[in-house]
Amino acid sequence: MRENASSIEQLSLEAPAKVNLTLRVLGSRNDGYHDLESVVVAVDLLDTLELEAAPDLTLTCEGAAVPDGDENLVMKAARRLAAKSGCRKGAHLCLKKRIPAGRGFGGGSSDAAAALIGLNTLWRTGLTRRDLAAVGATVGSDVPVFFGAPVSVVRGRGENVEPVDAAPAWCMVLAWPDFGLPTAEVYAAYDRLARPAAPPPAATQILGHLLLPARDVRALLVNDLEPAANVVRGARMDVRAILEKAGAVAVGMTGSGSAYFALADTEAEARRLVEKVRAAGAEAQIAAPIVEVPKQKEVSS
Ligand code: C5P
Secondary structure (H helix, E strand, C coil): CCCCCHCCEEEEEEEEEEEEEEEEEEECCCCCEEEEEEEEEEEEEEEEEEEEEECEEEEECCCCCCCHHCCCCCHHHHHHHHHHHHHEEEEEEEEECCCCCCCCCHHHEEEEEHHHHHHHCCCCCCCHHHHHHHHHHHHHHCCCHHCCCEEEEEECCCEEEEECCCCCCEEEEEEEEEECCCCCHHHHHHHHHHHCCCHHHHCHHHHHHCCCCCCHHHHHHEEEHHHHHHHHHCCCCCCHHHHHHHCCCCCCEEECCCCCCEEECHHHHHHHHHHHHCCCEEEEECCCCCCCCCCCEEEEE
């Protein structure tokens, strides 16, 4: 197929999940959000978004129940792009979901970023990646990170994304319970909880240790939202305890939960953990950090 942007009628994009290796809350803001510092890694748990030129804007989803219509971040992103660019074209979007929702993997935000990138091509709106990330920031705090590098430091409420030229060597185990946690509720619980007296390590400290054995970084995997997520979770499944009982040596919570990750030094170790976590009743899957940003594929012209 020849490179000819005017002839692109169909596109397919991969939308990766993210894991917050670390997440520090630096303070609350007047606009109801919190200032963060977080090291975020994209992982190869992928949704797929297919886009096709069409007269109207429509969305179908496969693989999981996600809200349709304007409640879906993909539709919200598409409408914001149309408003920003003045484009009146439509598209049919088909979302194939694999990233579980409400677990802290940023799946909906990643899908929204993919929609912005794909529609920018399909509609030939000509916005830069930076423009698209700014539109994404109005859709959700987690959207801009998906315009960054596979490893990024995120600051502000999520809109300041600094790429990091490094890749972790670990294999990851992602583990999650059969319930999600509403982000706003976790932040509200965070505001009600007392702060620890001794501050834990800075979010960025992990960056100097991405190639160390998993065991050596366990104390750096701080997430300030974990005590609040535990309050919102109540007596429901404790995924950290399950991972640690299974023998995981370095465990962290991603985003505002409810999912956790464990770092493993070998794939064999990760596979053993996945089996034990599944036997204990949680969902688990092996994942690798992404080393290159997934590319968009032109399906046909
Ligand atoms: O931006 P998004 O809609 O994903 O945020 C959902 C909720 O999470 C916000 O309404 C806010 O309560 C909380 N939040 C926050 N600080 C952030 C990101 C999200 O307080 N940096």
